[in-house]
Amino acid sequence: MDNQYSWVQSDEAEKRSFKKPLYHLFGGLLIYEGILYAAVIAVIIAVIVFFAALSAITSGKISYEDTMDKLLETDCGMILGVTAGCVFLALFFMKRLTLPKIFTRRSKMTPTAFVILLTLLMSVQLPFAIFDEVIETLLNMIGLSAQASIEASQAGSTTISMMLYAGFIGPVAEEITYRGFTMMTLEKMNCGKGYAVLVSSVIFGVMHANLTQSIYAFFAGLVFAYAAMEFGIKWSIALHIANNFFFGDVLSFISDRIPELAANILNYGVLIAFFIGGLIVLIVKRKAVFGYIRENYHTPSKYYMWTFSNPLLIIYIAINMLLALLGLSKL
Numbered sequence: 001m002d003n004q005y006s007w008v009q010s011d012e013a014e015k016r017s018f019k020k021p022l023y024h025l026f027g028g029l030l031i032y033e034g035i036l037y038a039a040v041i042a043v044i045i046a047v048i049v050f051f052a053a054l055s056a057i058t059s060g061k062i063s064y065e066d067t068m069d070k071l072l073e074t075d076c077g078m079i080l081g082v083t084a085g086c087v088f089l090a091l092f093f094m095k096r097l098t099l100p101k102i103f104t105r106r107s108k109m110t111p112t113a114f115v116i117l118l119t120l121l122m123s124v125q126l127p128f129a130i131f132d133e134v135i136e137t138l139l140n141m142i143g144l145s146a147q148a149s150i151e152a153s154q155a156g157s158t159t160i161s162m163m164l165y166a167g168f169i170g171p172v173a174e175e176i177t178y179r180g181f182t183m184m185t186l187e188k189m190n191c192g193k194g195y196a197v198l199v200s201s202v203i204f205g206v207m208h209a210n211l212t213q214s215i216y217a218f219f220a221g222l223v224f225a226y227a228a229m230e231f232g233i234k235w236s237i238a239l240h241i242a243n244n245f246f247f248g249d250v251l252s253f254i255s256d257r258i259p260e261l262a263a264n265i266l267n268y269g270v271l272i273a274f275f276i277g278g279l280i281v282l283i284v285k286r287k288a289v290f291g292y293i294r295e296n297y298h299t300p301s302k303y304y305m306w307t308f309s310n311p312l313l314i315i316y317i318a319i320n321m322l323l324a325l326l327g328l329s330k331l
Helices: 001-058 064-072 076-092 112-124 125-141 148-152 158-186 193-209 213-230 234-256 259-286 284-296 301-308 309-325
Strands: none
Touching: 001 076, 001 158, 001 301, 001 309, 076 158, 112 125, 112 213, 112 234, 112 259, 125 148, 125 213, 125 259, 148 213, 158 193, 158 213, 158 234, 193 284, 193 301, 193 309, 213 234, 213 259, 234 259, 259 284, 301 309
């Protein structure tokens, strides 16, 4: 009985020791998200107050609604939010993980490896384009729609500032946050690379607070996390920018300026080409893929249970799930 009691005590002590850095990490992420949304709300309030005053001064000659819509498309709130959030995280993690450490170079990236990772990243676009349609159909059957959320996740930028945020500032901030502070903190838990990659990718997916985009973001996060883990965060940033800017904004910009039929052929042609390319990569590299999984994805289930039962992570997931549900509308 004494030996059994000692084992229980030892397991409880290990659990407390394991969960301590998780409270720090998840607490930091909650504050980061709070800063982000506070900045967005602050910008919206400032714009409302400014144009209410301007409309009163000009006796309504300025169109409040049109000007408001245009200004809110600038993504100024998001730019301010992620900038302030990253500054906060740098200070919050100062004693545990510094920015120079986050940007430490790992293995050398080769052109072939980068093309393979980009192909795998883009290969899931086609299945998720179909998945979006399936989810929308199922929701329609119960009188709901996620079309607004789907369109928001697929739409290209309409202003320069939106392009700068979605194509560059956002990817850099998200990689620093979720592959830098988040994944590398989890990596230091000594539970294996797979644990750090999977958990950080789940958090990255949840962060998008979008019923369909969150699931795609999880799979994209796996590619970003692998790139950051094996080659360094600058390469996950490069992949993220390629995904958002070149295959998001640039492709949307071209599609919007050619006939609809040509745009559909272009978009689906790109998606099909990458999907086929991804299948070929997985078939050709299957031994290397399974070997990597066997080597790095063997974390005991108790560590995942301790991680996902953390109250702060549960709050983080609940907040973003609620935001995702708010994106639904009635037909």
